[in-house]
Amino acid sequence: MPALTPRQLWVLVALTLVWGLNWPVMKAGVSGLPSAPSPFPPLSFRALSMWLGLPVLALALVLLKVPFAMPRRHWRELALLTAANMLVWHVVVIIGVQQLSSGRSAILGYTMPVFAALWGRWIWGDRLAPQAWAGVAAAAVAVLLLLWSELGAFGGQPDAVLAIVGAAAVWAWGTHRLRRSPIDVPLLAIVFWMTALTAVVMASAAFAVERSQWRAPEPLVWGSIAYNAVGVFGFAHAAWFYLARTLPPVASSISVMLIPVLGVFSGAVLLGETVHGTDWAAVALIVLAIALVLLRRA
Numbered sequence: 001m002p003a004l005t006p007r008q009l010w011v012l013v014a015l016t017l018v019w020g021l022n023w024p025v026m027k028a029g030v031s032g033l034p035s036a037p038s039p040f041p042p043l044s045f046r047a048l049s050m051w052l053g054l055p056v057l058a059l060a061l062v063l064l065k066v067p068f069a070m071p072r073r074h075w076r077e078l079a080l081l082t083a084a085n086m087l088v089w090h091v092v093v094i095i096g097v098q099q100l101s102s103g104r105s106a107i108l109g110y111t112m113p114v115f116a117a118l119w120g121r122w123i124w125g126d127r128l129a130p131q132a133w134a135g136v137a138a139a140a141v142a143v144l145l146l147l148w149s150e151l152g153a154f155g156g157q158p159d160a161v162l163a164i165v166g167a168a169a170v171w172a173w174g175t176h177r178l179r180r181s182p183i184d185v186p187l188l189a190i191v192f193w194m195t196a197l198t199a200v201v202m203a204s205a206a207f208a209v210e211r212s213q214w215r216a217p218e219p220l221v222w223g224s225i226a227y228n229a230v231g232v233f234g235f236a237h238a239a240w241f242y243l244a245r246t247l248p249p250v251a252s253s254i255s256v257m258l259i260p261v262l263g264v265f266s267g268a269v270l271l272g273e274t275v276h277g278t279d280w281a282a283v284a285l286i287v288l289a290i291a292l293v294l295l296r297r298a
Contacts, residue, residue, distance in 0.1 A: 053233025
């Protein structure tokens with residue numbers, strides 16, 4: 001794995017904090033607090049966050065004098081990158097986190113680096129060392145543990161488990177595609193248009209499915225939306241795509257190593273979520289899996 005530059009390291013630290021803490025923030029926004037449950041339509045929550053985050057991104061482009069133009073020859077590729085890197089992930093996760101604990105959702109979502117290693121090997125011919133295959137096996141056991149726990153629990157949600165793992169696999173493929181993308185425009189412009197396209201689709205889906213549930217957001221929901229708008233869509237996505245384009249796909253995935261751990265413990269502290277034995281085991285296995293995937297032989 002290549003050494004990180006100081007800039008990449010600071011971006012990685014900030015990204016880990018923003019995304020890790022966002023899991024309980026997002027859970028509270030769409031489900032309310034354990035002491036006062038107040039479900040909010042998840043697609044509408046995500047659409048509002050994106051539309052409020054777009055001006056933040058636009059301001060960054062203006063201040064940095066980055067052109068907004070996206071030549072027509074890149075529209076098809078832009079649509080593909082949007083679907084793989086943002087749309088599938090955000091639709092599945094915002095619905096899944098309403099059914100699962102924030103920590104468990106984080107563990108499942110950040111199996112992405114393992115899928116990145118597999119896609120790189122199977123599609124693009126990247127070499128995968130034996131210890132990386134051991135990492136894949138560790139991640140698979142972690143997912144099976146959580147799936148078994150959901151199947152065995154009264155009111156468990158195994159479909160949500162499988163959906164989030166599938167979304168992680170799509171995101172991993174999108175990371176490879178982004179790095180190899182022929183779009184020759186500044187990265188911030190790509191992020192802006194991907195966010196804009198996702199916001200349009202998300203708002204359309206919310207109107208079609210959730211308009212009968214619309215209501216004025218409560219202060220807690222507004223706070224969660226604001227965090228997502230500024231932290232996630234105004235900063236985190238641009239930071240992630242910067243790492244994904246400047247480092248190899250599997251190497252860039254180091255930025256997610258501590259996010260599920262932070263998601264589990266911040267969910268326990270902020271939302272009072274119970275951390276079960278299977279969650280502890282899954283966290284250990286996921287961290288082990290990512291470490292094994294990222295290791296290189298001397």
